[in-house]
Amino acid sequence: MIDLLVEKGLSKDKLIDLKIFDYLADIKSSGGSYGNKFIVAGNLDIQKSKYLSKISKIDGIYFNLYGPGYNQNDYDSDKSKYYGSFPSESIPNVIQGSYGLVWDSEELSGGVGPYGDYQRYNNPHKTSLYLAAGFPVVVWEKAALAPFIVENNLGFVVDNLDELPSKIEEISEDEYNRMKLNVKEIGQKICSGYFLNEALKKAETVIEENK
Template sequence: MSSYKNQGVFIVKTIYKVKAYHAGNKARADVDSVFDQFSHNYIHNYSVDNNLYLNNGNNKNIKYYLIRSINAVRTFFEFRKCKNKVLLMHYPPLFPAVLGDNISFLYKNNETVFLVHDVDSIRYGTDEKKDIDVLNLAKVVIIHNEMMAKKLVQLGMTVPYIVNIHLFDYLVESRIEEKKYKKAIVFAGNLGKSVFLRDWIALERNYDIDLYGMDFPAECTQFDKVHYKGQEPPDTLPLKIDGGLGLVWDGPQTDTCGGMLGNYMRYNNPHKFSLYIASGIPVIVWNDAAIASIVKQYKIGYCINDLREINQIMDQISEKEYHTLQLNEKNLQQKVIHGGFLKDAVVKALAYVRE
């Protein structure tokens, strides 16, 4: 990696004003930490929405719009001076619309490498052309998996080189203790947005549910075997999870991952999947999810079609089998917590750009 440092590789660095307790910031911060190992040259993006630190996003006043405008202008001129560099960037970039539609010159004037976090046109059904037009300005795109690559090519992406990251990293600096065998399902994330949660909790179950995250639905406390563990900073959450199996599920239903968000799992590598691997617990995922192939290949958990199938898993899983799944996961865990997957992807991307 050191051979790339200071050889025209620049990182587009977003300046954050506050730290947030959600996975989106953790994912981007981890990517920045790995990017930093390839270069210490930065192009700064000051234009992140400053409602993060003004009035908690409420009552956007004159000060809000003034600072936002100044930051947008600073960012525009910062980008304008960048030419003939290799850029490592997040996608989607955190630019306000006033900038986002007017900085194609940044991608055109440089050899751009995008690390894709999400593709909103697939996730929410928004304008596909908007995503594809920007991605096609890149030299290299680092994507989640082969299913996402095929989908983007189908939608019109013609990037010269595509790199499959396989798994998102989840950096952890502290030592992670081995997690204990227990008949519990861990679910972490934005609980208020997890529409299936209420119906799942209401099912007849032979296992406990441990919930971590924001916006816990208060009505869920009326059900047995439901334990709200609170909202933990993403960096320390793998240390707090004490055992069980991690669930990756989305959409409004319990019998499948349906709706737009459920369907997105066919193409997405959810960050919570990496969280569970970093934590050292086996996983349960939807059988039609893109990540199901990883679960099957490495034998690190179970793939299901319906959340009712978890009862049978819990009836059959022994402590010995649980520890076998953990052992199978160990190499992935070590690579995830040390940034190994993105490092490998960036090395491939830069090697292509240098050809």
């Protein structure tokens, strides 16, 4: 997002990178379990989450759905299970699965449609939800958050959801558990307000330096 704002004319030295949103919550969840179930938490109206109408094409992958807008006629019941809609303060302790999916494309391929393209710039709150709750995440490889996820080994990135079967096959249980340890460390920071506090400290430093 900072690159886009600079491109639009804002001065880079006046911008602070938050890195990722905090998610203040009392977490009791033990986090993800090694396997092939992907969590989708958010607006499940098929007009917002069009890619979910195509998940039947992905072999060996299953989706646990949470959120408003669900219509069972829009989804492949063999590939997905709906668990209901929950308040933001309780959902971290409700979600179950192996990975949290952050995907807003209209297709299985990433970046399609206005919401899909917006992932190049935005910082989806659901990423923070998944990490706070202890789940490694999967994001589009060109998403703004992709470098943060890769650099901290908090999950993996793909260009197309049809890559999911081969990707999870490459990840051993030991590797998955290492991801979970990294997720736990970052998740604790997210739950404590660490990233906002760090951004505020940087902002104060910039202000002092420019007095």
